[in-house]
Amino acid sequence: MKSLLIILLIFLPVNAFGQLFKVVKVKGSVQGQVGTSEKWIEIKEGNTLDANTMLSTNDNSSVQLVANDLKFNLRESSAISTSAIKQMSVDELLLALALDDMMQAPKKNNDSDAKNTAVYGTNLNGNNGVFIKSNDFGIKRLNGAVQLAQVGLRESAVATAREIYRKYPEVKGITAYRLFFGQILVDLGLYQEAFEEYKSIQSLKLSTKEKEQVEETLEMLSKKIISEEK
Numbered sequence: 001m002k003s004l005l006i007i008l009l010i011f012l013p014v015n016a017f018g019q020l021f022k023v024v025k026v027k028g029s030v031q032g033q034v035g036t037s038e039k040w041i042e043i044k045e046g047n048t049l050d051a052n053t054m055l056s057t058n059d060n061s062s063v064q065l066v067a068n069d070l071k072f073n074l075r076e077s078s079a080i081s082t083s084a085i086k087q088m089s090v091d092e093l094l095l096a097l098a099l100d101d102m103m104q105a106p107k108k109n110n111d112s113d114a115k116n117t118a119v120y121g122t123n124l125n126g127n128n129g130v131f132i133k134s135n136d137f138g139i140k141r142l143n144g145a146v147q148l149a150q151v152g153l154r155e156s157a158v159a160t161a162r163e164i165y166r167k168y169p170e171v172k173g174i175t176a177y178r179l180f181f182g183q184i185l186v187d188l189g190l191y192q193e194a195f196e197e198y199k200s201i202q203s204l205k206l207s208t209k210e211k212e213q214v215e216e217t218l219e220m221l222s223k224k225i226i227s228e229e230k
Contacts (some may be wrong), residue, residue: 021065021082023047028061028076053082056140059133075131080160081146088155096159097193100106103137104166130176138221142177154184173206178215186217192226195221 004078031040033045033054043055043063055063056079064073065085074087088096090211129146133141141164161181165172172178178201185194198218206214 012195018066018172019051019063019086021049021053021067021085023049023063024061024066025064027063027091029058030061030063030074031056031058049082051083053081055082055144056137072147074144075147076137077131077135077140078147079137079140080148084145084148084156084160085153086156087153088159090155090190093155093159093188094190094193097162100159100162100166101121132174132176132182136171138164138171139174141168142171142174146177146180149180149184157181158184158188161217173204175201175206175210178204179210186221191224195225 006034023043026043028052030043032043032049033040033056034050035052040056043049049055049065050213055074057063057074057076060076062073063077065082067085070085070087076078129145129150131143134140142161145160145164148154148160158181161177178197180195182194182201185197195218198214198221202211202214202218
């Protein structure tokens with residue numbers, strides 16, 4: 001396992017470790033947690049952040065970052081690690097997913113996959129993404145991951161969501177997010193990975209419409225996988 005971990009780290013993009021971000025605009029209250037520090041500090045315009053800074057916005061707050069050719073605006077009630085704001089290839093995503101699978105804790109009989117998580121907040125589920133206004137940090141991080149996808153960083157969004165589900169398993173039962181990131185796997189042509197994700201989603205407490213959507217997607221993915229194997 002250690003040798004595989006070393007191989008995975010070798011192939012990670014260099015900018016995941018050394019990219020610096022400039023804070024160009026701050027609205028409202030934005031906090032940052034740098035490196036391994038547990039202390040939250042106020043983020044201000046003009047700050048330079050390294051690639052290991054966790055950002056968190058409160059209600060009616062946002063922060064705009066730039067780094068080389070990347071621009072990213074973290075909206076309200078969201079959180080993100082600056083290390084996730086990067087371009088990834090599909091191959092790099094697959095390596096990240098494999099690494100995350102290695103780090104997954106053994107499943108228990110009462111796995112959070114089997115039940116839907118209670119959400120306290122406002123769910124704004126539109127055509128372009130999912131947003132739940134909540135103070136729950138796992139949900140705030142999922143909001144940040146959705147925003148990655150919305151600016152075209154889809155591979156990084158999926159990798160980030162997978163990490164969040166591992167660290168905050170209580171949010172894994174929120175169907176709207178699972179369907180959003182599952183659809184990205186489909187769009188990227190990762191049919192086997194998407195099939196496994198939708199099979200997991202199928203065990204959640206779903207509405208009638210969601211059940212139909214999941215079943216239709218699973219049927220489509222089965223045909224895609226069979227076609228690729230021929």
